Amino acid sequence: MNSALSPSPLSFVHPTADSPWGTYLMQVDRVVPYLGHLAKWAETLRRPKRTLIVDIPIELDNGNVAHFEGYRVQHNLSRGPGKGGVRYHPDVTLEEVMALAAWMSIKNAAVNLPYGGAKGGIRVDPKLLSNKELERMTRRYTSEIGIIIGPQQDIPAPDVNTNPQIMAWMMDTYSMNTGTTATGVVTGKPIHLGGSLGRVKATGRGVFVTGREAARRLNLDLNGARVAVQGFGNVGSAAAELFAQAGALIVAAQDHTGSIVNDRGFDMADLTAHVRETGGVGGFRGAEPLQAEAFWDTRCDILVPAALEGQITAARARRLQARLVLEGANGPTLPGADDILAERGILVVPDVICNAGGVTVSYFEWVQDFSSFFWTEDEINVRLDKIMIGALKKIWDTADRHRITLRTATFAVACERILTAREERGLYP
Ligand code: NAD
DSSP, rough: OOOGGSSOOOOOOOOOOTTTHHHHHHHHHGGGGGGGGGGGGGGGGOSEEEEEEEEEEEEESOOOEEEEEEEEEEEEEEEEEOOOOOOETOOHHHHHHHHHHHHHHHHHHTTTTTTEEEEEEESSOOSSSOOHHHHHHHHHHHHHHTTTTTTTTTEEETTOOOHHEEEEEHHHHHHHHTOOOGGGGGGSGGGGOOOOOOOTTTTHHHHHHHHHHHHTTTTTTTTTTEEEOOOSSSSHHHHHHHHHHTTOEEEEEEEETEEEOOTTOHHHHHHHHHHHHHHHSSTTSSEEEEGGGGGGGGOOOOEEEOOTOOBBHHHHHHHHOEEEEOOOOOOOBBBHHHHHHHHHHEEEEEEEHTTHHHHHHHHHHHHHHTOOOOHHHHHHHHHHHHHHHHHHHHEEEEEEEOOOOOHHHOOEEEEEEEHHHHHHOOOOO
16 A cells, blocks of 8 residues: 555544553454454544534633533444433543543444444533533533534433433433424433433443353352442442342442442442432441552452543552452553453453443433333343343353453454444445
């Protein structure tokens, strides 16, 4: 090939080995040898299809005007409309949102949902805003990204620091701007607005279901198993609750308010009440406080990172005591750490399958909104479990066949679906 025509690196990001987009690119490099003739199309995975950066000015309660930077990235739309959450966090960057959008492409294809991958975010600490300011920011952001979202185009959902109320404001703003009642434009909505039963706990449930399957293959009995959880928000708390119901002991937890440990396992009802009242696990009376770094030395069977990216570094991977890591968060393990965990025989169920329960029930919500016919929570959970178990089995078979990690196997299954769609559609024009 003429070198002048070989793919040029993207000009607007500068990934490093440990940054989210750099991590994702390395994961793509690892899967290419398993893509056969589809490897010809692999470069499409290394580039987001569309990136939108928006300015969000809002009037604060004190009369001043504040500006926030917002993003919506559609990584790949070969298999269907974009789908992925919206994150409010002071550290959000375009590069992070690009990686999160790309992981959504992989995840949606891994569980065979008819979606492409997308993600959004605002660089803001929402805890510093009043409720009214939060609403104004959400509405302006929705209006700004309104040119690329829609029930058939790109469907946002909750992620870190966003919730059903924020989805309700997004749905209302989009509906006002289009003169419709567009329930299908976002998922993770309140039940009265076309939300789905089971959505709030779906991601944690998927972590539990894939974890239960992995534990079975490791001959690890969940009854009495010791579990450590980083992040006690939507994902971490729901997963912890289900593990506790299965007889596991939740022995350590960490969030932005602190780290706690109790060798005999937490009383989950007390811990949940404490988090509801105080906003975090720090200061929980039924546990001992722990130094943040010591959390990674906790003696446990299962570790559930369910907070942010890049938490399991190479240094922490060398110290982990767990037999099984369940990635509730997106991108919690750096590539160097992944290799160390594999060498140490610690099994990792990767984010792109482990936390796919949320988007799976989001898909159910979207389908229910279109058909205006709603399912019971039991129906949701039965269908969710079936999809997660079936997807994990296919991934496990692929891993066994090629002797590769579950992460590379998930990428192999997903990329084959994405790139087959790419090839069958052909290039336009
Ligand atoms: P959340 O806002 O409900 O909870 C986030 C948790 O992370 C909180 O407990 C917070 O205290 C903790 N946290 C934040 N910064 C931290 C730090 N520096 N150290 C330790 N803990 C910290 O968010 P969530 O929806 O539970 O999302 C958590 C992770 O799961 C994210 O990676 C998200 O992308 C991923 N995820 C979420 C969903 C979903 O449906 N909500 C679906 C798939 C993946």
